[in-house]
Amino acid sequence: MRRKLTALVASLLLAAPLLTSGGAALAQNGPLRIEITDGVIEPLPYAVPGFLAETPAAADLANQITRVVAADLNGTGLFREVPATAHISTVSDFNAPVKFADWKAVNAQALITGAVSVNGKQLTVRFRGYDVFADKELGAGLQFSGTTDGWRRMAHKVADAIYSRITGESGYFDSRVVFVSETGPKNDRRKRLAIMDYDGAEVQYLTNSAALVLAPRFSPTGDRVLYTSYESGFPQIHVLDVGKVQRRVLSADKGIMSFAPRFAPDGKMVVYSQAEGGNTDLYTMDIATGSRTRLTNAPSIETAPSYSPDGSQIVFESDRSGSPQLYVMAASGGEARRISFGKGRYGTPVWSPRGDLIAFTKQNKGRFHIGVMRVDGSEERLLTASFLDEGPTWSPNGRVIMFTRETQGANGRALLYSVDILGRNLKPVRTPDGASDPAWSPLQQ
């Protein structure tokens, strides 16, 4: 079911002859770089003239790939595309020297050129990035090869490479999101699992809507998804192989409710909540053996656990203080320390892939927020506010958060939104129907 990129290969292009007429000035130019800081960021202007079609069959794909690359970069809020109508230079030969002056004249600080060829089902994409004002190439050119049905992934990989070279951070475009697709009225909502590219393209459904499903979570490599299903009549944790769309129940004890699962970074253990006798505590389970360990044992609610990237700690939500707050404990259980101390109620903490921040849902004075804090609870920053925002998930590079936003009232509807961790670039993520509970995959290999 997963789109095959059997031979998605990145290879360095042979160095093309570059005429750097102003070579002497190079040393005085610092590298082209967007530093992502708290200050106001002026998006970096760049140009991406249509990738050249090197074979007749490549014309359509060349254009589509160019537009996906641009959409990826523009969508970050860090880049601003100089529109083609403003270009005074064209690129008609991928290997010919770039006329830097013409791109300086339209104030494009970066330039991306590309060439696409199609032979049968084989697709090859080559691209180069340029630092226009330094008159030089931004790293070496790259080539991706694969099959034509993987063209979107190749476009995302081009954009990831450009993003990475200019920001100094890894990208997040060649990634997927698993989520709950929602249809039907509020009092008869039908939910099914779906998966799509991070930008909302290529939606596929993984379950039908016969049973209520909640909160899917990717494995560390993106090959499996944990989720909660009411297939048996009780909420129980299932694991689904994304490639084969095969699923099985992990916790099948009759009448015992289990939910809120997440993988450990090793992909072998699962931490989750189990409710027995009205009391919800945290457990871990070894997926292979099914053996379980109880991590908490308190009359309070303990739920929404999430591992630190090194697997040594777990952040979770508990109302042991009287209201839901965030706590951190060792992955083996034991004493927990509270990290949330602001006004309001805190829930659904998620450790960032970089390990430095925890995203959370906060409820205060009738409003919901998505926020981030350091792992010791300091420097809390609220990124959003609405009637109901919840369930943050991190982009693979820890730069962007996707979440559920639900509107109020009888016609209330859930949709996915994304925002960067500085609270900028808030925008909806397009989905065919209502959508909730997004989980972002790691970068695909």
Place this chain on the structure above:
Amino acid sequence: MSGFKKAFVLVAALGLAACSNTSWNDAGAGNAGGSGIAGSNLDPASPAYFQEAIGDRVLFLIDQSTLNPEAEAILQGQARWLASNSDYVVTIQGHADEQGTREYNLALGARRANSAREYLISQGVAGSRIQVVSYGKERPLEICSAESCYAKNRRAVTVLAGGLTG
């Protein structure tokens, strides 16, 4: 109408609910407010009587799972009915309003369902006859985003099953 026939209809409706996620039991009158037994012309041994005359649900305050006297009175009625209709088993569905995260509300619904279960047990109903399930905020009965709706959504609903020999 014989008890058998009514029970068959009930089971069929439960089967439908399982397939379609339609919470049929929520669509009923669900007398949470008063006893309503006086004047009812329903068969006292019927599930409809249980739902409408006795009341199949109890309500909770925001973020609470404790039973108020009114809720206890309804559960006492349920326990008496279950004592005289001993072939029925029940599943108590715990629900929350939409104010809260999905995970917390699942846990809160479990608390509420269990609270009703414990009370029924204290009134003599065998624990083996009572299952609990939480739907969190996934199955609202009322859909407005106001306390008037939230108050009805914070509920534990006792759903009958079985009764084939009745």
